[in-house]
Amino acid sequence: MRFGLQCRRCGKQKPFEPAKTTCACGGSLQVAYDLERAGRTLRTDALHGRVHSMWRYAELLPVERSAHIVSLGEGWTPLLALEERARDLGLGALQVKCEERNPTGSFKARGASAALSVARAHGLRRIAINSNGNAASAAAAYAARAGMEAFAFLPADCPGAIVAECVQYGARTCLVDGLIHDAGRLIREGRDEQGWHFIGTLQEHGRAEGKKTMGLELAEQLGWRLPDVIVYPTGGGSGIIGMWRAFAQLRALGLIDGDLPRMVSVQAQGCAPIADAMRSGGNYVPLRGVVTSPPTGMRVPLPPDGEQLLAILRASGGTGVSVSEAEIADGARELGRCGVSASPEGAATWAGLLRLVDSGWIAPGERVVLFNTSHSGKYLPWRMEGVPCVKNYAAWRKLDQESAR
Secondary structure, eight states: OOEEEETTTTTOEEETTOOEEEEEETTTTEEEEEHHHHHHHHGGSTTTTTTSSSGGGGGGGOOOOOGGOOOOOOOOOOOOHHHHHHHHHHEEEEEEEEEGGGGGGBBBHHHHHHHHHHHTTTTOOOOEEESSHHHHHHHHHHHHHHHHHEEEEEETTTTTTHHHHHHHTTTTTESSSSSOOOOHHHHHHHHHHHHOOOOOSSSSSSHHHHHHHHOOOOOHTTTTTTOSEEEOSSSSOOOHHHHHHHHHHHHHHTTSSSOOEEEEEEEETOOOHHHHHHTOOOOOOOOSSOOSOSSSOOOOOOOOOOHHHHHHHTTTEEEEEEHHHHHHHHHHHHHTTOOOOOOOOHHHHHHHHHHHHHHTOOOOOOOOOOOOOOGGGSSSSSOOOOOOSSSSSHHHHHHHHHHHO
């Protein structure tokens, strides 16, 4: 088999299992590929005639057979140059990776495609996800494509348009009186009884590996010369984790060399555990206290592997920034004037960029890439009615049993 699992802490290798994410030593397991084998076919000259989707990098994705791939055409999103804004800010280059162009309107399509493909390859037919919104709608769409049953659990204040998408794609959709980790707790409580394959952030391997393709794609689009800085909106953090793996694999394959980008994690004030930890210089401590940030993909008080996120940011020479709602609103307007339909998460990267340029952390002449992870239309006011809201698994189970009668 061309891939398996390897522990980040002890280095022990194991056969691939979709939901095996923790080693006996307590370390995180990640997908490890036979890079010598991958390098025989994953070459720059071999990419020209390949499909323009994330599956052009199949050698570095955890699916053996193409028949198991669940795809809606995800990936290969535009990299838009903002020449005038770059000149205004004194940058060598400024580009936006327009992930809103993905199927379902967000970067979550990448993770959903990989996660559902892994599930199909292993005969798993009943998936469940906790999400602030976009991951759930993507999972619902790809489950529909695969003919699988999907269960989506979302915070009660999730944007109505995204809830409506989940329903439209046929997912069994339920709101949870709480935050994303409360929705995750509900799934864990019912996982064995319901036979759910849990595809929440870093609960299986497909989603982070799918997000990894953003890094592979960025390198190819930039002629295999990576930018100096990547500014990325962060919630659970699988995007940063995935891209950092991508860069390491590309370097091992000899496709890139030189310094890797400094990774910047941008979060919203009121829920910024990673940015706070980077600012304090301390070890990772989950956010404890009242969460006051609005319901976006950045609102994750308990990132599943915050320690790994911090390690990546520090290894890259990067940093974390938390920005206000007013700064995010200004960022959405500014990117809108550039023709980019920026979600709050994408707008936050613009706000973070301005902070870092003003402080001198980003130096004149540096090359910067921002990630706009979702379409702004998903956050327009939308009243969604008829979707139940529960407190825990016991309440959901009772509701489900009553609806089945």
